[in-house]
Amino acid sequence: MSTERHGPGAAGALAAIAVNTFREAIRDRILYLLLVFSLLLIVASRLLSFMTVGDEEKIVKDLGLSAIAIFGVLTAVFVGVSLVFKEIEKRTLYTLLASPVRRWHFVAGKYLGLMGVLAINLVLMSAALFLLLLVRGGSPWGLAPALVLTLVQLALVTSFAILFSSFTNPILSAVGTLAVYVVGHLSWSFDLLKARLPAGAPRWICDIVHYLLPSLDRLDVKMQAVHGLTLPSGYVLVGIGYGVCYSLAVLVLACLVFERRDFT
Amino acid sequence: MTTTGTTAEPVVQVAELSKTFRGHLGIGRHTAVDRLSLSVSPGEIFGLLGHNGAGKTTTLKMIVGLLRPDRGSVRILGRPPSDPRARARIGFLPENPYFYDYLSAEEFLDLYARLHGLAGRARRSRIEATLARVGLAGCGRTALRKFSKGMVQRLGLAQAILHEPALLILDEPMSGLDPVGRREVRDLILSLREAGHSVFFSSHILQDVEMICDRVAILVRGQLRALGRLDTLVSRRILWFEVSVAGPLPASLPGERMSSSGGETLLKVADVDDLTRVLSQAAHSGAQVTSVWPRRETLEDLFLREMAREEPRGVGQEIKP
Numbered sequence: 001m002s003t004e005r006h007g008p009g010a011a012g013a014l015a016a017i018a019v020n021t022f023r024e025a026i027r028d029r030i031l032y033l034l035l036v037f038s039l040l041l042i043v044a045s046r047l048l049s050f051m052t053v054g055d056e057e058k059i060v061k062d063l064g065l066s067a068i069a070i071f072g073v074l075t076a077v078f079v080g081v082s083l084v085f086k087e088i089e090k091r092t093l094y095t096l097l098a099s100p101v102r103r104w105h106f107v108a109g110k111y112l113g114l115m116g117v118l119a120i121n122l123v124l125m126s127a128a129l130f131l132l133l134l135v136r137g138g139s140p141w142g143l144a145p146a147l148v149l150t151l152v153q154l155a156l157v158t159s160f161a162i163l164f165s166s167f168t169n170p171i172l173s174a175v176g177t178l179a180v181y182v183v184g185h186l187s188w189s190f191d192l193l194k195a196r197l198p199a200g201a202p203r204w205i206c207d208i209v210h211y212l213l214p215s216l217d218r219l220d221v222k223m224q225a226v227h228g229l230t231l232p233s234g235y236v237l238v239g240i241g242y243g244v245c246y247s248l249a250v251l252v253l254a255c256l257v258f259e260r261r262d263f264t
Numbered sequence: 265m266t267t268t269g270t271t272a273e274p275v276v277q278v279a280e281l282s283k284t285f286r287g288h289l290g291i292g293r294h295t296a297v298d299r300l301s302l303s304v305s306p307g308e309i310f311g312l313l314g315h316n317g318a319g320k321t322t323t324l325k326m327i328v329g330l331l332r333p334d335r336g337s338v339r340i341l342g343r344p345p346s347d348p349r350a351r352a353r354i355g356f357l358p359e360n361p362y363f364y365d366y367l368s369a370e371e372f373l374d375l376y377a378r379l380h381g382l383a384g385r386a387r388r389s390r391i392e393a394t395l396a397r398v399g400l401a402g403c404g405r406t407a408l409r410k411f412s413k414g415m416v417q418r419l420g421l422a423q424a425i426l427h428e429p430a431l432l433i434l435d436e437p438m439s440g441l442d443p444v445g446r447r448e449v450r451d452l453i454l455s456l457r458e459a460g461h462s463v464f465f466s467s468h469i470l471q472d473v474e475m476i477c478d479r480v481a482i483l484v485r486g487q488l489r490a491l492g493r494l495d496t497l498v499s500r501r502i503l504w505f506e507v508s509v510a511g512p513l514p515a516s517l518p519g520e521r522m523s524s525s526g527g528e529t530l531l532k533v534a535d536v537d538d539l540t541r542v543l544s545q546a547a548h549s550g551a552q553v554t555s556v557w558p559r560r561e562t563l564e565d566l567f568l569r570e571m572a573r574e575e576p577r578g579v580g581q582e583i584k585p
Contacts, residue, residue: 009381016378020364027366090362095423098328098356098433099379100348263330264285 013105014112017096021113025079034078035121038071042128046136057138058226064129065146065222072122072154073181076114080161081173083110084258093263104255111162111251118154122147145236146225152243153219157181159250166258184216214246273342274303275431275462276310276327281336283322283486296322298486299336304431304464304479309457311473312466313567314483320466321359323483324435327464328356341430352380355424359435359466361416365409369400369419372408373426380427390426398422399448413440421449425456432456434465438472450476474563482570489570498566502558505533507542511551517542528554 025031045063050056084107087093096106126147133140160180164173190210197203219239224231281300284293297319304310314320325331327338329345343350363372370391377387395401398418403411411419417440424432437453438446446469453463453476467473473480474494482490490497507519510528518538519531533539539556546553 012381013379016375020367020375023371024364024366091358091360092362092364094325094328094330094358095356095361095363095376095420096379097330098351098354099376100352100381101379102348262332263325 010102010105013101014109017101017106017109018113018116021083021110022116024083025114025117028079030078031075031117031121034071034075035124038067038125039128041067041071042125042132046132057133057136060132060136060138061129061140061143061226062222064132065143065150065225068122068125068129068147069150069153069220069222071125072118072150073157075121076118076154076158077161077174077177077181079117080114080158081165081170081177083114084162084165085170085173088263097263103259107162107166107255107258108251111158114158114162115155118158119151122151122154142228143225145231146221148236149219149221149239149243152239153216155243155247156184156214156216156219156250159247159254163250163254163257166254167261180213181216184214185220187213187215187217215242219243272306274339275306275308275341276302276304276433276464277337277339278302278323278327279337281323281326281338282334283319283326283331284334295486297326297333297483300483300486300488301336302481302488302491304462306430306462307457307460308478309453309463309476310465311477311480312464312483313468313470313473313480313563314466315468315571318483319486320468320483321435322486324356324433324464324466328354328433352427353430355427355429355432357417357420357424357432357434357437360439361420363408363416363419363423365407368405368407369395369411369422370404372419373423376423376426382427394422394426397425398452414442414445417441417445417449421452425452428461430461432461432463432465434463436467437465438467438469446472470563470567480563482567484570484573489573490566494563498561498563500560502560503565504535504559505539506555506557506559507531507533507539507553508555508557509542509546509551510554512549513551514545514549517545 042064045060045067048059048063087096087106087110093106097103126143129143130140157177157180161173161177164176168176187210190206194203194206194210197206219242221231221235223229279301281297282295283297284295286292287294300319300323312320312323322331326333327340327345329351338345340350341353345351367375373391373394374387377391382390392401392404395404398421400415400418400422403415408416408419417437421434421437424434432453434453437449441449450472453465456463477494479491479493480497481488506522508528508530509517513529517531518541519533522530522532524530531542533542543553543556
């Protein structure tokens, strides 16, 4: 006969769901396909550098950082958008939510599990890039801030993937998440747009949309890293703080949506 | 109106529960469950019966908190389903379960053991014992994608009973099982009752329900049509006799000829008086009566009767002994 047990607590539930999500992602062949392609691209950047005019090391750094960012985002989008949806579609979620876990544990656990996969991916790809540069006698250490802020961007993109996936299908989720990623990288263009708009309501709306969407371009410091430019003091820390707060806000929204859902 | 079986605090209490769903493209509304009231007592096996689409699964989902009722209330073990303390003491098996096919059976149960707060060594031994209990001993390392439908159903039962819940909620637990598997699940449910657990399950396999349930409820189009103990719902009175006679039959023999093959005829005989006449005339004509089978009222008869009835009579009214 059962004893009075109150479940695992928030930390235990989050850990169990995150570990399961991590397991799911690392047993998914798509992840390996993306990882292999990105590693190939990093290695191929060496070959491309022979064929282009310019500083070979800078080209390797530029292509390497771009490959890491692009494949990170593709993993975040294509694994992220199906994580919650698959659980609903295949009804694996039913027994999870009938156990003593709260719905927000599920959403946050899924997010943490995927972030674990993305972080390990990023470390593996960075290690390949660093190795390539070290073998050529280059110095890869200046790339660290760009890589940290790339992970922050991935955290933001993943939170949107989870949000969209909590109420719509993977195709719409992928379109929505990629749209946020693209618009987030073009957030500087809102200033240009605002200058062309008449004063008053249109400009306020432009400002609201600008501040509501993530400023991913400000987290993109690849160019500075490649050219060895110094970032303002505390820039990386502010970027991390911005990314954490923004991701948390999106995740809270995802939890609220998920909390109200009926699972028919 | 009384809906409880005993005076003890119910493990499930559902009052005036209703749920509607939007139709295709959001047009119109379909009522899945309509003002359902029932309760399940501790230590009881309660069967929720109904045809496909009667509202059984919707009811169970509202009880475990996967669906929110439009109206009415649900209490499980004295608490609302949204309270994790209530869900910590239930085990749930959904209909046609599907589990993570990238996990092995042990990994799968380990996840659920963690979600129920089972710690360390106890967790491992509990997983092994539970796999053995559902007939999956030796399958712990097998990937779930290699499991047959019956094995998945057993594993679903394993995750439901892993943490020794006070209340088991099972949606069509015998679905997808062969006759041996169905018998094993029936035995498992009975053994859980022996151990003091309560079981609330839905089914449309009347034979299974008839064999193990203490009380049943019949749902028709989301409405409660009958609720009570089996021995009070089903009278067990003899409806007619089925008599098998070999050899030439006298023309005046009473009863309706149901079938005839291999020189043997099956008669449907209305009552004891007619049966006496059949036996007597058969003896005089040289025919041989090979079997007499009293056909009693069954749960199936009650079910079909309630299905055929258009409007409910006193919705949710329990038939008392």
